[in-house]
Amino acid sequence: MDWNLLITQLMNGLQLGLLLFLLASGLTLIFGIMDFINLSHGSFYMVGAYFCGTIVAKTGSFVLGILFGLVGVFIVGALVEWFIARKLYRSDHLDHVLVTFGLILIFDTLVHMIWGASGMAIPLPDVLNGQVSIGTLVLPTYRLLIIAAGLGVAAFLYVLVTRTRLGMLIRAGASNRTMVEALGVNINRLFLIVFAIGASMAGLAGMLIAPITEASIGMGNDIIIIAFVVVIVGGIGSVKGAFYAGLIIGLIDTLSRSYLDDVLALSIPIEYAETAAPAISAMMVYILMAVVLAFRPQGLFPPAGAR
Amino acid sequence: MQLLSTRRGLFYTALLVFLAIAPWVFQWIDQPFYLDLLSRALILGIAAVSLNLILGYGGMVSLGHAAYIGIGAYCVGIPAYYDFYSGWLHIGLALSVSAVFALITGAICLRTKGVYFIMITMAFSQMVYYTFLSLEEYGADDGLVIYLRSEFPTWLSMDGAFSLYYWILGVLLLSLYFVHRLIHARFGRVIVGAKFNELRLQSLGVNTYRYRLTCYVISAMICSLAGVLLGNFTSFISPEMMGWTRSGELIFMVIMGGVSTVLGPLLGTISFVLLEEWLAAITVYWHLIFGVLLVVLVLYGKGGLDGLLGLMDRGKKSS
Amino acid sequence: MSDAILDIEGLHKNFGGVVATENVNLSVERGEIHAIIGPNGAGKTTLIAQLSGQLRPNSGSIRFEGRDITTLSMASRARAGLARSFQITSVILPMTLLENVMLAVQGTSGHSFGFWSPVREDGKMTDAAMESLTRVGLDNRADQLAGSVSHGEQRQLEVAITLAMNPRLLLLDEPMAGMGKEETGHMVEILKALKGDKSILLVEHDMDAVFNMADRLSVLVNGHIIATDTVENIRNNAEVQRAYLGDEHA
Ligand SMILES: Nc1ncnc2c1ncn2[C@@H]1O[C@H](COP(=O)(O)OP(=O)(O)OP(=O)(O)O)[C@@H](O)[C@H]1O
């Protein structure tokens, strides 16, 4: 067995898992607290990448790109909440689906109008572009940075959710909305903040991935589905669930793509294994979701006291 | 429906008459392209009718219906790849594969409600999408070319644009009529009742889960027929036709036409395809207009186009 | 107690820390109207919900006609002959009264895998539904939407729906809630007419109505049954006076 390859794959899985967590943490809170299904959450991921890319192109500073990107996406998220989402919390889920699907079309086209149809590459500063070698193992610095950033945000969210008053309200809101209302909290402002923070998290994920894949139109529309799966598996409304489920799914997806053919080849002829493996690994995440739903419909880590 | 006594009835009668003679009209004005457009609209119409059954009548918001179009299309494409062209085989395969897939995934989805249901239907359709995307043998993302249309006895042949069009129209009308019967029969009453108040239905002795699952399977089977026809129509199929945004568009069409009315979804698809064609000719940014339209439609325009026709009738009565 | 149609033993239900039903023992005799009274929040609706299968008790058993139904689903209980009305009107508003009642007939008569023949043309079902509507005096409203009739009429519809299920035991949760005097009187007549033919477990706040028609009474306070007796005896029961009637009649 090639240990270096395994470690690289583990790192890739971890990276995917953390990106998924960034996307899913906002989603799960928005579902849990507002009971609002936001298909266009992936648009924040895309918009974040474009904002960041633009600033980097102007200033040459990746750090500034991230900072302004975060603020930009926060504002976009707040605007969406203020002008659109807010009007829909009381209507049925079908309306959420339609409007946020419309928002995807709007965001995708606006990006097309502003930045053009071709993607936008984001150059990395030299320090991040290198590699770190530990023994025979060579790892790209930037991937380590993504992992560190993901863990950092997770820690930040953890403190925010468990140690602050805002976090207390968020937790209470995810399991019992009426209770928060009864506390006399300005529920509109709470929703606005949660929505905008969620959007920024998604935007951050987009900014982090863009230097590797480049920013492109519709880049959020595929990954958002896996983020949904993360939310379901983790338990709606649970940031902790989103974290663990994100990691589990990131690792399963990455590892099954690289190792499933070898595993299958243990029991069936190699040529069948090589045909079947890609298909099965494509299904892996969804099979996991189905299994979790069958045995724990409320997800792995439902928020305490959830209905 | 009183076909001739209201404006809405009159409109739909005129529409159906037009659909019946459309190929000849288009031939007469020498615009074969219009027939293509209409064929595509009617295929999507079949899918929309099937989606309307669960979404409009049953209140089950599935965001994964395009998967069944894909399944239907690949049930033509894959046998054709191995030189099996029998149309009955294609149809039988499409119906049974979609039924089995809908039964398994529906059994899981329907245990859940609300946002869960929406996301899970979406996730399962995405699973189908990625599965076909990973199947190198069948072209992966390059898709498959279908060289010959499904074979039927001569009098039922699909060859030629006219015959295929009438096939499509036939399947569409049959589905419409079937859904219409279904909705007013015992089964449909239970489905509609459960949409409004599932607990009440259960308290009346109805095992709503069982009926909803059946409804979900029926809808998937009808939708797979749209896939079979689409495969034959485009003679090229790829996973792209079942991406989740396709499912989103399908919902859009149903809503635009007016949910839980029999002919609304058909109206929705025809308008959608025409609008798409027209806007795309004007600007590359036509998606923006669609997006804005969707947002406005939901925030301000309940009832869809069919509702608009109904409004015209009410206006007439009150004046 | 050999002729009990419903037998409840040691029923217990709590929501987290809130105990809503505690060691409830109760039986309903065949053909009687058995009323349950108790202050707001006593657990009456929760008890009905457990009997109808909407909620699962934490422990205890429910026997209906000698058969243990504690774990049966709501739908199976309905088909077994146990019909429930809701305290909060729960009719299907966008359907007509007739359609609402026909669903009740349909739910308890065979399966619903009929894909072809329109229900409207099924004479037997329409007749059965009309009969229930007539019984509560709503026959002239049959084709109006449930959402368009008055609150009192919706309450009557609620009862018509339970009747249309042709049950042997009715669980009625405050059928007169929010009704005017005249409507209440009408409802009392309807229920009295059923006496002997159907067994009824009736939750009701209107004391006059209860004393007028019930055979026996149980008093539920804080999830406990503190007394079960004939109407006469309950009226004179000091404990009940204190716990419940006292507040209301003071
Ligand atoms: N789903 C639930 N979750 C938590 N607590 C509940 C729930 N349903 C009822 N309760 C609590 O159980 C207790 C009994 O409620 P229930 O509705 O059965 O009372 P009731 O006797 O029907 O009152 P009313 O006369 O107002 O109808 C109350 O304290 C109520 O707050």
Ligand SMILES: [Mg+2]
């Ligand atoms: Mg009550």
